Amino acid sequence: MIFLGFSAGLPFSLTSSTLSAWLADEDVSLSLIGYFSLVGVAYSVKVLWAPVVDRLPFPLLCRWLGKRRGWIFGAQIGIALGLFAMSGLDIHQELTRMAWLAVWVAFCSATQDVAIDAYRIEIVVPELQGAMAATYVFGYRLSLLLAGAGVFYIAEYQNWAVAYQVMALAMFIGMVATLLAPEPIRLEDERVGRIEQSVEVALGLSESGALPARLLRWFSDAVVGPFVEFFQRNGKSGAWILLLIAVYKMSDIAMGIMANPFYLELGFSKKDIADVTKVFGFLMTIVGTSVGGVLVARFGIMRPLLFGAVIVAATNLLFAALAQVKPDIMLLAGVISADNLSGGIASAAFIAYLSSLTHSAYTATQYALFSSLMTLPAKLIGSISGDLVAEFGYAAFFVYSAVIGVPAIVLAILLMRSRPAAL
Structure with missing residues (x-):
């Protein structure tokens, strides 16, 4: 899962923030760079083709590798070829082709995500889903470092084309992992x-x-079948479960949008922010997801899920306190460490929870639906963050971001008490 997580995270930055840096370095206009952000829509609408991944075999590869690994391997080939093709383009002369290739890579990457999520859920029992989430996030974070800082280093000492060629070759890490991994056993129901x-x-x-x-x-x-099966299995609790999925990340995402502007307004340099968020943020996220995986294995899913909701909302209050005191780099490091630790614990528990809600016959479709529902409302709420800060200030905004985490806490308590099937 570490290597599959690495393979999933690598193309994400290469079609978003890292690609934007390449375009800016080539003096592409900011308006055009802004349009390139639409490439990321593929990750939000992957539920549209998830049923194909669930029901149909990938031509030729599924006979050799099985349904899940066949789709993963096919998507990885598409990503590697797309990145290599991007590296050979002249941005000034072939910008439209670059855009289409970026869309292709994002589409293949989103497809890979669908297949890997289904694989992760089906390969182990629910009690180990927290551990699977932790190792997946670790690999994903490593690839974000390589596709971010690593690409910048290569581009500085070579060029952007070489950097993207190296990233295309790095996809072989995930491809080898796919070839060596066992195929899940799927039983008819x-x-x-x-x-x-x-x-x-x-x-x-x-x-x-x-x-x-x-x-x-x-x-x-x-x-239609995946929706009917979900509500038939969960009964009246189905609507409450979907509501919990929609609000669980709301507090975290809303706060995160304004974090970097907040650090800058406090007077911290870009270097200070990079050092603290990259070093402490990376390490504490890994520690948090690991702790979350252990908690799920030890106490089940719902209690760590509730604990994660509480500590994510509580750490937002630390940012409110930080807005009221004199800026201090050690205090900033402490707050960011607590935020990433709590976020890691909550993410591991939440991924395990979403995994437990799927049925083996519709794993890819149902998980893709849950993951889309997880981010969309939070992004809509997050879109007004700037207006709230401008009107009320950072301290009040961070209190607000903590308060909007309360519905997730309440829903987690209700579902934990309502019926065993939700555990």
């Missing part, structure tokens, strides 16, 4: 078959062998 048949009957789909009828039945089984 008669209950799922009955659900799909009942949905087809409810939608009035005929049993005709004609192509349009077969396509409609496939769509019903692959797209």
Whole structure:
């Protein structure tokens, strides 16, 4: 999972922040660079093609590697080829082609994420999902360092083309891991078959062998089936579970948007911010996810999930306190360490929780739906962060970011007490 996490994180920066730096270094206008950020939409809408990853085999590769590894390996090949092709372009003459290649890499990367998430969930029992999340995040963070700082170093001493060629070669790390990893064993579930048949009957789909009828039945089984199965399995709690998913990261994401502007306004230099956030932030996130994995293995999922929601909201109050005192680099390091530690614990527990909610017949589709739901409301709430800071100041904003974490705490308590199936 460390190496698969590395493979998942590498193309993310290379199609977002690192690519923006390359474009800026080539004097591409800021407006065009802004449009390149739309490449990241692929990660938000991956649920649209997740049913294909769930139901259909990747041509040729699935016969050799199995369904999950076949999709992972195919996506990795697409990413490596896309990055290598990007490295050979003249940005000034072929900017449109660069944009399309960036979209291709992001699409392959999002597809890889869908397949790796499904693989991670299916390969071990639910009690080990926290540990799987911790190792995945560790690999992901390592790749962000390589695709960020590593690319900058290579571009400084060589050029951007060489840097992207090296990153294309680095994808072989994930490819080797995919070849060496075992394929999950997937068992047929008669209950799922009955659900799909009942949905087809409810939608009035005929049993005709004609192509349009077969396509409609496939769509019903692959797209409608996962929703019906989820609510049938969770009953009335299903809506509360989805609401918890929607609000759980809200406090963390809303605060994170204004963190760097806050550090700068306090008077810290860019070097101070980079040193503290990269060194302490990286180390404490890894420690936090590791602790979160241990807590899930020791106490189950719901109690660490609740604990994570509480400490994430509480650490936002530390930022409110930091806004009221004289700037001090050691105090900043302490607050950032606490924030990343709590965020790591919460992330490990939350990933384990989302994993536990999926059914093996629809792993990729249901997890892609959950992960999209996890970020969309938080991003919408985060979009007004700047206005709130301008109106009320940083201290009040950080108190607000802590308060919006309360619904997640309440929902976690309610679900923990309501029914064992939610544990």
